[in-house]
Amino acid sequence: MGNTINAVIKKYNGDETRLMDILLDIQTELGYISDWTIEQISKALDIPAVEIIQTLSFYHFFHREPKGKYTIYLNDSVVSNFNGKDEVKKAFEEEAGIKFGQVTPDGLIGLFETSCIGMSDQEPAALINEQPFPSLTPEKAKKIIRMMKDGKSIEDIKGNKYGEGNNSHYLMRSLVNNNIQERGPVIFSDYTPGEAIKKIVKELSSTDIIEEIKKSYLRGRGGAGFPTGLKWEIARKAQGDIKYIFCNADEGEPGTFKDRVILTELPKLVFEGMVIAGYAVGAKYGILYLRNEYRYMRDYLEHVLQEMRDDGLLGKFIGGKKGFDFDIRIQCGAGAYVCGEESALIESAEGKRGEPRDRPPFPVESGYLNKPTVVNNVETFCTAVKIILYGSEWYNRMGTKESRGTKVLSVSGDCERPGIYEVEWGFSVNDILRKAGAKTHEILAVQVGGPSGSCISEKEFGRVLAYEDLATGGSLIIIGKKRNLIKDVVLNFQHFFMEESCGSCVPCRVLTVVYKKIIEKIVRGEGKSSDIENLQKWSVYMKNNRCGLGQTATNPTITAIKNFKYLFDESVKNNSESFNTSFNEDEAVKEYIEIFNKK
Amino acid sequence: MSTFVKFIIDGKICLSEEGKQLIEAAKENDIYIPTLCNYPGIPPKGSCRICTVLINNRPATACTTKVTENMDIKTSTPELEDFRKAVIELLFSEGNHFCPSCERSGNCELQALAYKYRIAVSRFPYFFPERTIESWHPKLIKDHNRCILCKRCIRGIKNNEGKTIFAYGRRGQYLEINIDPETSKNISDELAEQAMNICPVGAILVKEKGFITPIGKRKYDYNIIGSEIENQ
Amino acid sequence: MTKKKKIIATASLAGCFGCHMSFLDIDERILNLIELVEFNKSPINDIKKFTKHCDIGIIEGGCCNDENVHVLKEFRKNCDILISLGECAIMGGLPAMRNGIPLKECLEEAYINGPTVKDVNPQKIIPFDPDIPKILNKVYPCHEIVKIDYFLPGCPPRADLIWNALYALVTGNELLIPYEVFKYD
Numbered sequence A: 001m002g003n004t005i006n007a008v009i010k011k012y013n014g015d016e017t018r019l020m021d022i023l024l025d026i027q028t029e030l031g032y033i034s035d036w037t038i039e040q041i042s043k044a045l046d047i048p049a050v051e052i053i054q055t056l057s058f059y060h061f062f063h064r065e066p067k068g069k070y071t072i073y074l075n076d077s078v079v080s081n082f083n084g085k086d087e088v089k090k091a092f093e094e095e096a097g098i099k100f101g102q103v104t105p106d107g108l109i110g111l112f113e114t115s116c117i118g119m120s121d122q123e124p125a126a127l128i129n130e131q132p133f134p135s136l137t138p139e140k141a142k143k144i145i146r147m148m149k150d151g152k153s154i155e156d157i158k159g160n161k162y163g164e165g166n167n168s169h170y171l172m173r174s175l176v177n178n179n180i181q182e183r184g185p186v187i188f189s190d191y192t193p194g195e196a197i198k199k200i201v202k203e204l205s206s207t208d209i210i211e212e213i214k215k216s217y218l219r220g221r222g223g224a225g226f227p228t229g230l231k232w233e234i235a236r237k238a239q240g241d242i243k244y245i246f247c248n249a250d251e252g253e254p255g256t257f258k259d260r261v262i263l264t265e266l267p268k269l270v271f272e273g274m275v276i277a278g279y280a281v282g283a284k285y286g287i288l289y290l291r292n293e294y295r296y297m298r299d300y301l302e303h304v305l306q307e308m309r310d311d312g313l314l315g316k317f318i319g320g321k322k323g324f325d326f327d328i329r330i331q332c333g334a335g336a337y338v339c340g341e342e343s344a345l346i347e348s349a350e351g352k353r354g355e356p357r358d359r360p361p362f363p364v365e366s367g368y369l370n371k372p373t374v375v376n377n378v379e380t381f382c383t384a385v386k387i388i389l390y391g392s393e394w395y396n397r398m399g400t401k402e403s404r405g406t407k408v409l410s411v412s413g414d415c416e417r418p419g420i421y422e423v424e425w426g427f428s429v430n431d432i433l434r435k436a437g438a439k440t441h442e443i444l445a446v447q448v449g450g451p452s453g454s455c456i457s458e459k460e461f462g463r464v465l466a467y468e469d470l471a472t473g474g475s476l477i478i479i480g481k482k483r484n485l486i487k488d489v490v491l492n493f494q495h496f497f498m499e500e501s502c503g504s505c506v507p508c509r510v511l512t513v514v515y516k517k518i519i520e521k522i523v524r525g526e527g528k529s530s531d532i533e534n535l536q537k538w539s540v541y542m543k544n545n546r547c548g549l550g551q552t553a554t555n556p557t558i559t560a561i562k563n564f565k566y567l568f569d570e571s572v573k574n575n576s577e578s579f580n581t582s583f584n585e586d587e588a589v590k591e592y593i594e595i596f597n598k599k
Numbered sequence B: 001m002s003t004f005v006k007f008i009i010d011g012k013i014c015l016s017e018e019g020k021q022l023i024e025a026a027k028e029n030d031i032y033i034p035t036l037c038n039y040p041g042i043p044p045k046g047s048c049r050i051c052t053v054l055i056n057n058r059p060a061t062a063c064t065t066k067v068t069e070n071m072d073i074k075t076s077t078p079e080l081e082d083f084r085k086a087v088i089e090l091l092f093s094e095g096n097h098f099c100p101s102c103e104r105s106g107n108c109e110l111q112a113l114a115y116k117y118r119i120a121v122s123r124f125p126y127f128f129p130e131r132t133i134e135s136w137h138p139k140l141i142k143d144h145n146r147c148i149l150c151k152r153c154i155r156g157i158k159n160n161e162g163k164t165i166f167a168y169g170r171r172g173q174y175l176e177i178n179i180d181p182e183t184s185k186n187i188s189d190e191l192a193e194q195a196m197n198i199c200p201v202g203a204i205l206v207k208e209k210g211f212i213t214p215i216g217k218r219k220y221d222y223n224i225i226g227s228e229i230e231n232q
Numbered sequence C: 001m002t003k004k005k006k007i008i009a010t011a012s013l014a015g016c017f018g019c020h021m022s023f024l025d026i027d028e029r030i031l032n033l034i035e036l037v038e039f040n041k042s043p044i045n046d047i048k049k050f051t052k053h054c055d056i057g058i059i060e061g062g063c064c065n066d067e068n069v070h071v072l073k074e075f076r077k078n079c080d081i082l083i084s085l086g087e088c089a090i091m092g093g094l095p096a097m098r099n100g101i102p103l104k105e106c107l108e109e110a111y112i113n114g115p116t117v118k119d120v121n122p123q124k125i126i127p128f129d130p131d132i133p134k135i136l137n138k139v140y141p142c143h144e145i146v147k148i149d150y151f152l153p154g155c156p157p158r159a160d161l162i163w164n165a166l167y168a169l170v171t172g173n174e175l176l177i178p179y180e181v182f183k184y185d
């Protein structure tokens, strides 16, 4: 054990900023990270044990106790629940003989829940020893447990019905399907790796690239919509020899899975975009921050990087040009939605807990290891490559005035064709519903942009997807009339934010709990109309939180109240303000009576 | 030589060195901005959010903001004051604050702010979380019931080798402060005392100390927090 | 024209009676108060049952057993305005320090293991009888059970705070809360 630990630490040159990798590798080897292990790491890196625990205990995929030879993480996302998660959960529990949150006494199987793993188009899904198992049924769940009891390997349990495209690549062998329902003219159009690099090497300077991107009006696809050209320009002008390019593949917003598909099918397009950004900004290092849920792609992606190095598209003298050096490493996360926030992402890549930084300074001025750092979304890099290849004029012919080009949408929920749609900006919600085969008269609501976005009703289905109207990072969850909106959607999302708050800011840390509790109370039928008023009123406090997570963490509730007030009113209408219905005397004395009944 | 800049706080024209922390710059101009996680002399980390002000009409935390020429700052709109009250109430709801039995009562910054705003009760439900009191350390007691997770101890206290003693554990509602048994092993009495004093509340106590000042003589018995700045 | 006197009721739930004592600490002002108000159900005059509807109900202490809950609900029904007086009523106060400890442990400490009972309860009896109030799983602030209109903090609340508040409430004058009387301890 000691040898394993030392070998891992040596692999990362005893560099404490690589603590995430060190912990991930050790956990892969030893199954979990014990107090003894922490002590060894502490000694080897010469940092206090509390600092290691500070990082380790922040991420929900790190375990300090054994978590089973087979570790099952069942997805607790909204769509997973729509599609029968409860039955699957029950099947796992019955067959394994334990409850979720437990490990079998023989240490064989551990059952855990986790928030959205980026498989909303094929729910219910679970991660088992980091391998995705999509489209689960109770029967499949039982079979999986039985095979575990028979000591079968994960590969055996997976079987060989791999998903389409690169999912079947020998280094991935994943059961995941891409579900690309519509290929658009930018991301999913023809692509020959290296062409854009060839072009810039031949004819473009770094400022030419930035000008072209600026002229395209490309805005970041990670949600905030910051102009990409401007970001690159600021980073280019920032002081310092060492600069970094980060690709944000943390994709944690429930209901979003487009980056999963892009990375599976077009990894070279993503990496080429990073190379171009490096050229434009003057950076020699790139980091792909890959969420732990997508770690199953890692070997495959490493292989792709090696191919690019072999082809002269990465490494030294890229495209044969002297001084054009750029290389990429993959940094895996360990389970924390907030790490998608760019400064938390950087902290995490530095081996720390994923707590967002105060701004200013912004990452473009002082980011990774305090050097100027560009963080862009997967899709943003892909788009940049195509703009460099075909020009900003070509790009500007698509989309709307404020939103040029296309957007890759993740569509899931109550519809016939969940999956990925690359469409020009400017389509209405109704258009997308039609494409996805959702029957409008059966639809209650659409959650646009994930939990941090908004829950809209039929009245707004005519609205247009674009920065000037309904801005979105690209996810639509379709919610049918058969669903209980408050329980199935709002409560789930508030639970999500409560679990994912980093805890630093007081309003975010505490109000996310308050909101969850009050929604729960309303779901139990114990809410009062003053509860609804308070939920609406208190959300202003969230605007003063440090990062986007806290600033939007009450959106599930307030947008649902705004558009579905009648559902909330209905659930509280019988309850008086004078007496608190949530206090249940029988419940409150139960513990006391039980003490004596047992005797 | 440092340059001086002119800026406006609540309509009053102020002067200070360029780049100075807004909390300090305001203080120089006799204006008090409530703080909790900020502590003079240690790097700020805007986590409590109570010092939120409007800078050119956008919210920002004063402890992480540096003053620049012509900044227009508002510190006390009704919305901001209501927000501050909410922050204090959230902290009371989240922890277990039984002031009548607390060693820090009367000298506690959280309580003092609650007095300033005349907060009689939290508008939010009380959580009554299950939290522990740690007393394994030879010199220190860590009462998790009262910790407001401001990070002042993490940022401000290092042992004589410059090593961290306090650090965060977990996240969100389970966020907590851990003490390192190794790096805290041989801390001096002075450092232990410093740790107690850097904590704004009664979450770090030095063993066998407490209730030293009688009621009536305590820091905030008669003096409103911040009044020493405003009444210059 | 003489104004109708306001009718006040008071109760002590899971409290130490300190708040009531502090109430009496308003000293000679109690005579002024008697001019303005009339007391109904209250331990001060030992009236045990509501005999009429009251204007103001003053509650000391939170709820630690089912009887507290019944009394509190009765107050809500019989009073227009309810005041939580003191930390115990407001947020559970010192009794609520048991909220983090399992009830069973609390009872065992109180009746079997505690230093003052250890040797005097050889049969290890914890009282349980249909006639004695049932203990709640935790101590509840009053406003988590019924609606409370005003809160007067302190442990106990300073007499001046109680006087100022009652005077303002009864006369309709503005309520003054000087800094020194607004305390949690």
Ligand SMILES: Cc1cc2nc3c(=O)[nH]c(=O)nc-3n(C[C@H](O)[C@H](O)[C@H](O)COP(=O)(O)O)c2cc1C
Pocket: A219, A220, A221, A222, A223, A224, A225, A226, A228, A248, A249, A250, A251, A252, A253, A337, A338, A339, A340, A341, A342, A343, A375, A376, A377, A378, A380, A547, A548, A549
């Ligand atoms: C809580 C939170 C989570 C985020 N998650 C992601 C994410 O998964 N992927 C992403 O690209 N951007 C995410 N962002 C936005 C990033 O902070 C950042 O704006 C983005 O990566 C910049 O890239 P872009 O300009 O290409 O959009 C998140 C932001 C917040 C506040």
Ligand code: SF4
Pocket: A338, A355, A356, A500, A501, A502, A503, A504, A505, A506, A508, A509, A545, A546, A547, A548, A549, A550, A551
């Ligand atoms: S808003 Fe929430 S997630 Fe963001 S920094 Fe603050 S506490 Fe952390």
Ligand code: SF4
Pocket: B096, B097, B098, B099, B100, B102, B103, B104, B105, B106, B108, B109, B110, B111, B146, B201, B202, B203
């Ligand atoms: S820390 Fe402050 S607020 Fe908390 S109990 Fe002690 S005195 Fe009261």
Ligand code: SF4
Pocket: B146, B147, B148, B149, B150, B151, B152, B153, B154, B177, B198, B199, B200, B201, B203, B204
């Ligand atoms: S122990 Fe004190 S200083 Fe440290 S985080 Fe808690 S409240 Fe702040």
Ligand code: FES
Pocket: B034, B035, B036, B037, B038, B045, B046, B047, B048, B049, B050, B051, B052, B061, B062, B063, B064
């Ligand atoms: S004092 Fe500024 S955020 Fe806490």
Ligand code: FES
Pocket: C014, C015, C016, C017, C018, C019, C020, C060, C061, C085, C086, C087, C088, C089, C093, C094, C154, C155, C156, C157
């Ligand atoms: S009994 Fe009065 S404050 Fe507790």
